[in-house]
Amino acid sequence: xxxxxxxxxxxxxxxxxxxxxxxxxxxxxxxxxxxxxxxxxxxxxxxxxxxxxxxxxxxxxxxxxxxxxxxxxxxxxxxxxxxxxxxxxxxxxxxxxxxxxxxxxxxxxxxxxxxxxxxxxxxxxxxxxxxxxxxxxxxxxxxxxxxxxxxxxxxxxxxxxxxxxxxxxxxxxxxxxxxxxxxxxxxxxxxxxxxxxxxxxxxxxxxxxxxxxxxxxxxxxxxxxxxxxxxxxxxxxxxxxxxxxxxxxxxx
Amino acid sequence: xxxxxxxxxxxxxxxxxxxxxxxxxxxxxxxxxxxxxxxxxxxxxxxxxxxxxxxxxxxxxxxxxxxxxxxxxxxxxxxxxxxxxxxxxxxxxxxxxxxxxxxxxxxxxxxxxxxxxxxxxxxxxxxxxxxxxxxxxxxxxxxxxxxxxxxxxxxxxxxxxxxxxxxxxxxxxxxxxxxxxxxxxxxx
Numbered sequence: 001x002x003x004x005x006x007x008x009x010x011x012x013x014x015x016x017x018x019x020x021x022x023x024x025x026x027x028x029x030x031x032x033x034x035x036x037x038x039x040x041x042x043x044x045x046x047x048x049x050x051x052x053x054x055x056x057x058x059x060x061x062x063x064x065x066x067x068x069x070x071x072x073x074x075x076x077x078x079x080x081x082x083x084x085x086x087x088x089x090x091x092x093x094x095x096x097x098x099x100x101x102x103x104x105x106x107x108x109x110x111x112x113x114x115x116x117x118x119x120x121x122x123x124x125x126x127x128x129x130x131x132x133x134x135x136x137x138x139x140x141x142x143x144x145x146x147x148x149x150x151x152x153x154x155x156x157x158x159x160x161x162x163x164x165x166x167x168x169x170x171x172x173x174x175x176x177x178x179x180x181x182x183x184x185x186x187x188x189x190x191x192x193x194x195x196x197x198x199x200x201x202x203x204x205x206x207x208x209x210x211x212x213x214x215x216x217x218x219x220x221x222x223x224x225x226x227x228x229x230x231x232x233x234x235x236x237x238x239x240x241x242x243x244x245x246x247x248x249x250x251x252x
Numbered sequence: 253x254x255x256x257x258x259x260x261x262x263x264x265x266x267x268x269x270x271x272x273x274x275x276x277x278x279x280x281x282x283x284x285x286x287x288x289x290x291x292x293x294x295x296x297x298x299x300x301x302x303x304x305x306x307x308x309x310x311x312x313x314x315x316x317x318x319x320x321x322x323x324x325x326x327x328x329x330x331x332x333x334x335x336x337x338x339x340x341x342x343x344x345x346x347x348x349x350x351x352x353x354x355x356x357x358x359x360x361x362x363x364x365x366x367x368x369x370x371x372x373x374x375x376x377x378x379x380x381x382x383x384x385x386x387x388x389x390x391x392x393x394x395x396x397x398x399x400x401x402x403x404x405x406x407x408x409x410x411x412x413x414x415x416x417x418x419x420x421x422x423x424x425x426x427x428x429x430x431x432x433x434x435x436x437x438x439x440x
Contacts, residue, residue, distance in 0.1 A: 008374075012393045015375045019284040022294040026276055029294065033272070033301045034265055168411075174418030176411040220409050236411055 122156045127167075130155050134162040136183045136230070143249035145242045147171040177236035177246065185229050207248045213240060223247050268305055271317070278318060279325045285390050286329035288379050292336060296329040303328065322395055323405040326387040333383050377424045385420040388413060 022029065123133075130153045131138050140150070148169040156164035164182040171177075198217035203210055211225035221243055222235040234247050263271070276297075283296035303324055311320055378386060391397045391405070403410040 009393050011371050011375060012378075012389065015378065016281055016285055016390075016394050019281055019293075020290040022280060022290050022297065024294060029276075029298055030269070030272060032298050033305075034268075036298075036302045037265075037268075037305045168414070170418065174415060174422055176415045176418070178411050216409070218408065218412065220412060235409065237415065 122154050124152050124154050127153050129153075130162075130165055134165060134183070138165050138167075138181065139250050139252060140167060141179065141246045141249040142251060143245055144169060144177075145171070145238060145246070147173075148175075148177060151176075175237055177234070177238055177243070179246075179250075180233045180235075182231045182233075183229060184226075184231050204244065206244065211247070213244075215240070227252055263305070263308060268308075271304070272301060275318060275321050279321055282322050282325040282390060283329040283332075285394070286326055286383055286386050287333055292332050293329070295336075296325065296332045299332065300325045300328045319391075319395060319397060319401065319405065322391065326390060327406070330383045330387060374424055381420060381423065385416055385423075388416045389420055392417060 024032075125133070127138070127140070127150070133155050148171045150167060151170040152166075152168045154166040154168070155162050156166065158164075162183075164180060167179045169177045169179075200215040202213045202215070204213045204223070205211075206223070206225055209225065211223050214222040214224065216222075219237050220235065221237065221240050222233055223240075223243055225232050225247070232247070232250075234243055236243060238246075279300050280293060280297050283300065284290065284293040287293045287296060300321065304321055307324075311317060378389070381389075387406075388402060391402045392399075397405070399410050399413050402413045406413075
């Protein structure tokens with residue numbers, strides 16, 4: 001009997017199929033659409049592949065050299081450095097175990113670049129199960145703003161090894177705060193590019209060390225920092241003081 | 253077949269017509285789900301295909317064309333709503349908890365009647381929900397996109413997707429619980 005009960009998804013899919021027909025027919029709509037797009041099927045100009053490659057290379061060189069390296073190199077901890085380079089409306093945040101800033105004036109040798117497909121999967125489980133799954137300690141904040149409670153724990157696997165744990169907290173208003181910790185025992189370098197017209201990046205003090213606070217236009221906030229062999233991201237739409245308090249309450 | 257269609261940077265009209273035929277119905281249902289108005293849906297349908305044509309060369313995984321078109325469709329429908337309807341949307345919204353409660357109760361006659369009412373109310377409340385929430389519900393529950401896929405497609409954070417889903421569910425739950433008809437039938 002229970003199986004005969006319609007599920008929410010079935011209701012929604014049923015509702016999705018119920019549409020009032022459009023005022024115009026399918027063909028009439030097609031005519032309107034093609035009147036608004038350029039005709040490209042005749043005398044289409046094809047750019048030779050080699051020319052495209054050359055243009056792409058020049059673009060990469062221009063972009064690479066144009067990134068102005070500001071004085072924003074900051075040591076995050078003993079191992080991980082963070083650099084913020086800005087150019088126009090773009091900002092690039094780089095985390096790396098290298099001591100020097102990443103060079104942007106020399107292109108890598110493309111022949112030496114290899115790409116590897118990495119098998120990733122994730123599993124939701126209890127905090128205790130997650131701890132059993134990982135070779136590193138999982139830490140949770142001891143402070144959370146009013147009514148936030150742990151909603152889920154997700155372990156992310158890379159090549160079958162548990163490398164990242166995500167703790168998701170939800171409050172009575174269904175706001176979400178997420179804490180991600182990623183185990184990083186080896187040298188690494190990672191970058192993200194943000195639009196700095198819509199995003200503000202600040203350096204903040206976190207428990208005596210430094211962290212980056214990224215404020216997105218939609219009110220979303222990320223705090224990014226590192227500890228030995230571990231990278232952290234705390235994010236949500238809580239106010240930033242509260243998020244900093246949460247981050248500082250993690251007792252490593 | 254899709255791989256074959258787009259060897260060049262832009263499809264010809266004939267090639268694009270094949271895409272139109274394949275996805276016309278899906279795109280129209282998507283934009284109607286958001287706008288709940290056939291005239292606005294038609295406008296959004298046309299704009300969606302014009303945008304899709306212009307940006308087709310950016311699509312990396314052509315096997316994902318359906319999901320790609322759906323995200324263009326929902327964004328476009330929201331824009332059309334904003335432009336032509338004004339902000340008259342009422343926040344309403346949830347679902348899963350209600351569904352779970354119903355399963356726990358079983359299916360006696362009273363509950364069948366109640367289930368039908370709940371269904372009507374939930375679907376009715378969808379029309380009043382914020383368009384951004386309908387968009388997430390469409391992509392998640394109708395097209396079965398993962399949280400990550402939705403976040404990537406809409407260029408928003410995963411936690412924003414989750415927050416919208418949570419809020420949508422709770423608002424709908426509140427609406428159903430507040431409805432006087434349901435209180436009378438349920439005897440609570």
